[in-house]
Amino acid sequence: MQDTEIQNLIEQEAERQQDTLMLIPSENYASKAVRDAVGSVLANKYSEGYAGRRYYEGNEAIDEIELLAIDRAKKLFGVPHANVQPYSGSPANSEILFALAEPGSTIMGLALSSGGHLTHGHPRVTFSGKYYNSIQFGLTPDAKIDYADMRAKALEHKPKVIFFGTTAYPFILDWEQARKIADSVGAYLVADVSHIVGLIIAGVHPSPVPYAHVVMSTTHKTLRGPRGAIILVTDEGLKKDPDLAKKIDSAVMPGMQGGPHNNTIAGIAISLLLAGQSDFTEYGHKVVDNAQVLSKSLQDKGITIVGGGTENHLLVMDFSSDSEGGGTLVAAALNAAGIVTNRNTVPSDTNPFYPSGVRIGTPAVTTRGMGEHEMRKIAEWIAEVVEIVKSEKLPVAKEERQNYIKDFRARMQANGRIHIIRNLVRDLCAQFPVPGGN
Ligand SMILES: Cc1ncc(COP(=O)(O)O)c(C=O)c1O
Numbered sequence: 238m239q240d241t242e243i244q245n246l247i248e249q250e251a252e253r254q255q256d257t258l259m260l261i262p263s264e265n266y267a268s269k270a271v272r273d274a275v276g277s278v279l280a281n282k283y284s285e286g287y288a289g290r291r292y293y294e295g296n297e298a299i300d301e302i303e304l305l306a307i308d309r310a311k312k313l314f315g316v317p318h319a320n321v322q323p324y325s326g327s328p329a330n331s332e333i334l335f336a337l338a339e340p341g342s343t344i345m346g347l348a349l350s351s352g353g354h355l356t357h358g359h360p361r362v363t364f365s366g367k368y369y370n371s372i373q374f375g376l377t378p379d380a381k382i383d384y385a386d387m388r389a390k391a392l393e394h395k396p397k398v399i400f401f402g403t404t405a406y407p408f409i410l411d412w413e414q415a416r417k418i419a420d421s422v423g424a425y426l427v428a429d430v431s432h433i434v435g436l437i438i439a440g441v442h443p444s445p446v447p448y449a450h451v452v453m454s455t456t457h458k459t460l461r462g463p464r465g466a467i468i469l470v471t472d473e474g475l476k477k478d479p480d481l482a483k484k485i486d487s488a489v490m491p492g493m494q495g496g497p498h499n500n501t502i503a504g505i506a507i508s509l510l511l512a513g514q515s516d517f518t519e520y521g522h523k524v525v526d527n528a529q530v531l532s533k534s535l536q537d538k539g540i541t542i543v544g545g546g547t548e549n550h551l552l553v554m555d556f557s558s559d560s561e562g563g564g565t566l567v568a569a570a571l572n573a574a575g576i577v578t579n580r581n582t583v584p585s586d587t588n589p590f591y592p593s594g595v596r597i598g599t600p601a602v603t604t605r606g607m608g609e610h611e612m613r614k615i616a617e618w619i620a621e622v623v624e625i626v627k628s629e630k631l632p633v634a635k636e637e638r639q640n641y642i643k644d645f646r647a648r649m650q651a652n653g654r655i656h657i658i659r660n661l662v663r664d665l666c667a668q669f670p671v672p673g674g675n
Contacts, residue, residue, distance in 0.1 A: 255671050256663050257575040258615060262551035262598020263404070263432065263458045266605070267504070268511060269673030274503035275463045283496045287486065299499050306506035310467055313438060313509055315446055318470035318482035321505050322489050322497040326431050326455035329466035329489075330356035330400070331364055333451055336481075336488035337425050338397045340368050345396040345424075347382065348373040350582045350589070352406030352553075354429065372396060376584055380544035381408060388418045395422045401449070402429025405581050405596050407528075407547035409442055416448035416473075425477070428452045431466075433549055435459025435600065438512045439521020442549065450474035450481065459524065459550060459600050462508025465501040520603060524550045527599040530609045534616030540623060543583050543594065551598035555583045556623070562591030562631035562638070566645060570626045571595070573649035575662035576619060591631060591638065605669040614665065618658045625654055 254266075267275075279302070285292045288300040288307075303321060310319035323329035338344060344365065346357025351374075355363045358371030365371060372394045374387040391399065401415040412428065419426035428445035434454040436442040445452055452469040456462035468489070470482045478484070490497070511517060525548070532542050532552045543553040556563030564580040571578050581596035582589055597619075602611065632641050649655050 256666050257577050259601035260578045260597040265461045265600045266672050270507050271463055271504040275500050277500055279500040279503050282499050285496045302503050306502050309509035313513055314469055316469040316471050320468045320485055320489050321502050323466040326466045327356050329453050329468055332488045332493050333427055335492050336484040343370040343394050343396045344398045345372045346400035348375050351375045352403045354404045357400035384414050391418050391422050396424050399424045400427050407544055407552050409548045412445040412448040425450045431455040436521050439518045441521045441525050446471050450477050456505050460508050463501045463504030465505050524599050524603045527603050527612050530612040534613050538620035550600050553581055553594045553596050555594050557583055557585050557593035564592045564594045566626050566629050568595050569646050570622050570649045574622050574655050574658040
């Protein structure tokens, strides 16, 4: 049986991915081998438990696959223990908290508006902010991690767990400094490297492994694997708590999960193998080079970049001086031009629904083979779209905003200048086919 409705929508999405510039920094193109594993018969199998200790029969091949994934993760990162079963990054972070803290324990993380992640204790609306006493640290006026603030808050509130990791922060993280802060109050240091894991593997960014007790990474961003996550326990972690590996494993299963997604685990194993090869190192360097060229070219066109530049795969454009909610309008207009980004808060933002920033990143376009020449072209197109948006303003009345944005999207689709850029984007994309095809 063919479900043509779904099949047509998959084809529509495949076409979109081929014909547009994927500049969302958390997205990438998984290889054909990874996608084949994810769509394989492995998805049919139940295997609650761990290799050699399953609650279900028939797991001979599944055990081997999971052991291979674990072995590759341990070797690639130089850690004594890896769990490859977390369904994704958010479950993985909740599992880490389940293992290391009690409900009501104090935890600490970088605030969302400063580039942190929801699962690091964002107050009120998330499990990590609701079920734990969450303390958030922020940035200095020049948009760098405020280690003094982090230290002072740690000393005052004595967190049990400190999450250190970012989702919209463009600079290198100081793991040693974070560990010193964790040690000053006896906290566990959890490094969440979801965004920068590919840069760490490529040797472009320092690894947290010598400092963190636990390392978490999603597998679908710079790593180019399937949607999933891994939790690593380091030698430092085992020194602090010899039971740490056991605690993490039981928090994953039976603590928070049932049957692992074996198809995903096979995809993770493949992505770890590919990440160990020399062309991955080259890719990691190019991702950062491309981001720096993009950042510089945008600045040359008068666009403000949060922090004034980037040391990693992403940057945040700041339109707060243009109008409130400028990021929302720029992201919508860029989408009409085939340049796909996400709206994002900038440090001065108070309204996360209509933020002033747009986050862009280079992992996916680098995977397609684009280089500095293409980054300069992309910067030109972005700057032109920004010019078009400049005369637009979100209405002050909140109830009018949704309708305004809907109408704005339609106007941008019909705009002649946007139409020209859309065609140029399509031509560029045609020169760089999506790896592994559609
Ligand atoms: C730093 C960080 N941690 C955790 C997550 C959560 O991952 P997922 O979306 O797979 O739940 C993300 C995703 O954006 C992230 O950037």
